[in-house]
Amino acid sequence: MEFELIQKFFMRRSQHSHILLENGDDCALLTSNQVLAFSIDTLVVGTHFLPSMAPADLGYRALAVNLSDLAAMGAKPMAFLLSLTLPDINESWLAAFSQGLLHLADSFKMDLIGGNTTRGPLAITIQIIGELPPDKALKRSGAKIEDDLYVTGKLGLRPIRPVPRIEFAQRLLDLAHAAIDLSDGLTQDLSHILKASRCGALIDPDLIPGTDYNYGEDYELCFTASAENRDKIKELAELTQTPVCIIGKIIQEPGIYNSRTREAIAIKGYQHFT
Ligand code: ADP
Ligand code: MG
Numbered sequence: 001m002e003f004e005l006i007q008k009f010f011m012r013r014s015q016h017s018h019i020l021l022e023n024g025d026d027c028a029l030l031t032s033n034q035v036l037a038f039s040i041d042t043l044v045v046g047t048h049f050l051p052s053m054a055p056a057d058l059g060y061r062a063l064a065v066n067l068s069d070l071a072a073m074g075a076k077p078m079a080f081l082l083s084l085t086l087p088d089i090n091e092s093w094l095a096a097f098s099q100g101l102l103h104l105a106d107s108f109k110m111d112l113i114g115g116n117t118t119r120g121p122l123a124i125t126i127q128i129i130g131e132l133p134p135d136k137a138l139k140r141s142g143a144k145i146e147d148d149l150y151v152t153g154k155l156g157l158r159p160i161r162p163v164p165r166i167e168f169a170q171r172l173l174d175l176a177h178a179a180i181d182l183s184d185g186l187t188q189d190l191s192h193i194l195k196a197s198r199c200g201a202l203i204d205p206d207l208i209p210g211t212d213y214n215y216g217e218d219y220e221l222c223f224t225a226s227a228e229n230r231d232k233i234k235e236l237a238e239l240t241q242t243p244v245c246i247i248g249k250i251i252q253e254p255g256i257y258n259s260r261t262r263e264a265i266a267i268k269g270y271q272h273f274t
Contacts, residue, residue, distance in 0.1 A: 059100030185269025
């Protein structure tokens with residue numbers, strides 16, 4: 001794409017002192033005395049979104065799904081890079097896309113520090129960078145036997161513009177043991193925590209908020225925490241206006257079981273290659 005168009009739609013003054021050199025050179029330069037968290041996600045037309053999706057929604061969503069990964073780690077957003085593959089140059093499309101994208105970026109005080117633009121079938125890749133205090137990340141491997149098992153929000157809604165649980169998750173660092181974001185469906189995503197933590201879960205399906213918890217694309221959080229932090233987590237949920245529910249607990253026996261019937265619950269969810 002013409003450099004002028006990149007400049008027009010995607011280049012802005014950086015808002016942060018940790019950006020030593022902003023977008024526009026061969027690399028951006030940033031500095032931090034914290035632990036850095038990196039994640040990357042791609043949205044491909046026809047696979048992850050319909051061609052009819054409004055460009056402003058698409059810009060929002062491409063960043064929101066990446067913010068969801070930072071939230072799942074408890075990381076604070078810093079900056080991101082944008083790789084755009086476009087079938088053609090459409091200025092009104094770019095204006096709406098960048099508005100949806102950069103408005104969300106501003107609300108989390110994030111800088112767009114670089115990118116790449118190529119021609120081809122519409123696809124958007126964002127690499128996000130966050131920061132964390134040392135030894136604090138909410139890893140998938142951190143769940144402990146007897147932990148309460150939580151989910152945020154309501155499942156099955158699959159919002160076009162999911163709200164990343166960033167502030168809640170950062171404050172959860174001292175209260176929770178493990179977390180994951182719900183992109184592929186509750187049982188499948190939960191099973192990643194259970195495998196990494198070598199444990200299982202008892203859940204009460206009647207306690208799961210919402211309709212179908214195995215659709216995926218909710219971008220809510222699933223996390224585990226010691227029962228002694230129940231009151232603090234409830235307070236934090238109110239403070240940050242984040243709905244939370246305890247849906248079960250962590251047990252030693254691998255697998256997911258219905259806490260009422262003790263029957264195994266099948267692991268289902270979105271499969272990327274079938
Ligand atoms: P190079 O040839 O060094 O890879 P480019 O010509 O691809 O550089 O890009 C020029 C500058 O514009 C770089 O600083 C790059 O980070 C930035 N850039 C290119 N595409 C985008 C984009 N889609 N969003 C944000 N910045 C971009
Ligand atoms: Mg380049």
